[in-house]
Amino acid sequence: MKPAPQSRSKKTSSRWRRHERALEKLRLQLSAQDALAPLLGMALLTGIAAGLVTVGFRLLSESPSGLYLPLPDHFEALPAVWRFALPILGALILAAMYHLIKPSRRHTGVVHVLDRLYNHQAHMPAANAVLQFLAGSVALLSGQSVGREGPAVHLGAASGSLLAGQLKLPNNSVRNLLGCGVAAAIAASFNTPLAGVVFAMEVVMLEYSVAGFLPVILAAVIGSTVSQLVFGSDPIFTVPAIHLNSLAEMPVLLFFAIIIGSLAGAFIHLQRRLAPLQRRSPVVRFLTAGTATGIIAIWVPEVLGAGYDTLEKALLGELALTALLIIVLAKFTTTLLASGLGIPGGVIGPSLLLGACLGCTAGVLTNLWLGDNVASPGFYAMLGMAAMMAALLNAPLAALLAILELTYNPNVLFPGMLMIVAACLVSRHFFHTEGIFQETLRSLNKRGTPSWRQQMLSRVGVASVMERRFAIAPQQLSEQAASRLITTAPLWIVIDLPNEPVPQLLRAADLASFLQRLQEARRQEREDKDEGAEKLIDLLKLPGERLQLAPLNWRATLLEAQVMLEKSGAGGLYVHRGPTVALDNNVAGIILPEHINNFYRQ
Template identity: 85%
Template structure:
């Protein structure tokens, strides 16, 4: 659409920025990095949505199990034949569900969330979330060796992302609401709001700022409130207030942490090698995981499901040393196979399970070696949970706070901190891993942790930093039109070229200098004062700096703007607001490379 210079010269093309109200004004405010108040309002809605979805998922994944189990997760009560048949039948159902969907809609879990956050502007597909909701429930109901937190994180992230998409918010705020959804989901899943906040910031968002933290905190509080309304406010595990009895036990804890770090590192390394198999047929993968889990469950039924009932027994010291050792080996194998082959569940719950059982083993051995005066096996189980979760997820602070909120026992902090440091050091330094989610991303040939510069640029929308002082003009204009064009003192003139693949931009100062030279030339030659006054000015031929422009939607972030500049090879971008990149009244502003450089150097 060719612009009307007569109307555009009088009103700059960015006038819509100053007249918007209501939701449009909110969208523009959210494009800024420090839009705290509107972001808190969106975090409130995200917390409600993510909390409701997470509670619904938990009800769907637990309530039907009462038809064949005395209590949710008590798979030990099943007859021998059903210990084998249930995970196999579940694998068949999952294979049928995945077979009905094309490959792009089969991705689920925390790895999928990180991929969409870092590589797709936090846009979460709705179909993948639906699959996660249904398939995750089937996996848990059929006793697959996975946890419910991974699906909850996916569903929470999707709640924030889809809410932002429905409201047509800028992409930088989509990213923030995804983090709010993650925090609310973790908080709602286990009633652990503080751990939800730190997990979202430490594992997913990789960001620590006041503007980043406050909306996530609010969303986690709302998510926890929703789950308390439905399930009550009691902690997930009821344990006595046990504590470390003597500093003489610290060497035992140190050695125990090394063992946990080694197991976590081995788990990540093996999964990294097996993860590419997830591109294969889901039927083969799921049946393999289901059959192996079923066979092991015949003798060790504790491997079925997330195993929270067994975890609590380990904390209470109700399991014998030999039983704990067998359970650890069996659970390690089944969880590793289920996670590596793509069963739609999580590894956070199994990591707590493994840590608790390993802790129970360490506590029992310590009681044998050092006597009954040492701490109970339950205490070792609690600190073992923190160490294993931290080493496997590369989330030390989230793990420490999760155990504190799950047990309400502050005595775990001091020894837990030591064990987390040692376990993470072993896993990261000696096994050279960065956490199971990042390593799985890399094994699937997807980019992992973004650089600090990418992080910074992704937090800001182009609408908050674009140059708004511009005017739009056709290639040829009269001298009078040129004078009216520069009257509002724009910095740039966007030259509309309908016949060309892209418009160009000219410095308004160059046009002003050209007009001044024309005026001076006429003053020197008075008899030809009106000569050439009717000849049009070609904005592509007058002396000056011109840059070719490429189109960019106003919802984009500065990181997307930088990528568009690199990909297109253009000298700048014009930000458009409509569905079409045509130069019409929806043009909002201009982004040049110096705008991006100036922002991140501030």
């Protein structure tokens, strides 16, 4: 016999309730700061999602180029007329795409990720991610002077954020999964899992902790695994295991590190001036960048795309001194225009090319000055890559590890550290910059790096520290109802005031003391409480301190709670789980300033 429809409905409803209870338990666990085990499970899913999206983006941005290029990124094979026309055609397509989208949905790239992390509780809009996926592919296919890591970071961050949003996880875990997505995307894009981890922690999350590191590491491993299943495990660049020949070369490296740091500082300052133009029409901006790139590409085709093929030539020492200097000047100009005017791509790839060409220049000159007893120009190119990336991004450790994983040459570590220190020192202290992403945020009048206290408060959700021992009561209630309310042993009483804009909070101890005094007075007067009508107790009039309450969503972090308290001027917050702020069964707890202060002092 077939089961009755009502029986099937009950079973389905029972499974749904069990599923919701399991999700509710997971959400509560993830609201805590040290929710390592459930966070690792979510990091695993994020790594898979970010890895798949990044692989899909790379396939879309490379495979169609086989129709007009012998190999991906080999734009030098195109005739001059197409080197001129292709970036302009791509700019027109990008302008048409952006014209059809609302201005609020046009933001893409690493700067957008940081803005959403710092100012929007890490919630990434899906529409912006779709635009980044499509527009980033168009930018790379049309030879714009950008890299693929910017779109990868955006797509990875969106993967983690949207996954958390679908499961309605608390905002502190949304932030963690965004970092996991970034690490997985960088790892999948370049096959550099360790650099992906450090980039996520050093550039995006701005923190180092065991609880923060482990999920990010797992996500990076998964993202890299997904990429290797599709593209293989070979490093992007194949270079010999060359090394520094003599410590006498260290002063030369130091000198060129100062030059690289100065170039990075100049790039950031010019980018900061161009970035406000991103609020203007995308047609004018994109055509300006595309036309400039096309004109320069007629004579210097190496400026097209990220330039990984040219970068490999620099690492192998196959470029002449004049060619190196021309490429640096041309690539600096085209990348600055593309990045500053909002072409949806990244700056890490072009920065590696700039650093490699400058480093190779240093190697060629050193060989001319000191003879053949010095390291090859290719080794200098590796060091230049690390120095430029570190100075431009303000990410010294991520840059060092990226070069190590890209080249598989451990000999870069010792001299690379010296060059990174010198280049970052020049960029930060002589040019007063904090990295291209942070400076671009400021130039767009958006809040940048949070303080360490804000970082601390954003790591924990209100659900893990809120006070759950409370009761909801009307303004007036009978003495019997008040006594029953006190027997449930709440610490606080939320006074429901339907005709007032906000409810109020009363200590349960104040009501208990009032009831005790009332009973003592009645015994002294020998009154029979059963005689006559029982008087109602007005919770707004009995002696005690009352606090006004403002609503707060249960997914919020302690940082959001603090901001809400300051913004509303309320004495406390009631945490609600439902779609409305009504005082009903969806009220989950109470947050007071003392809860935030106690956590801060721990």
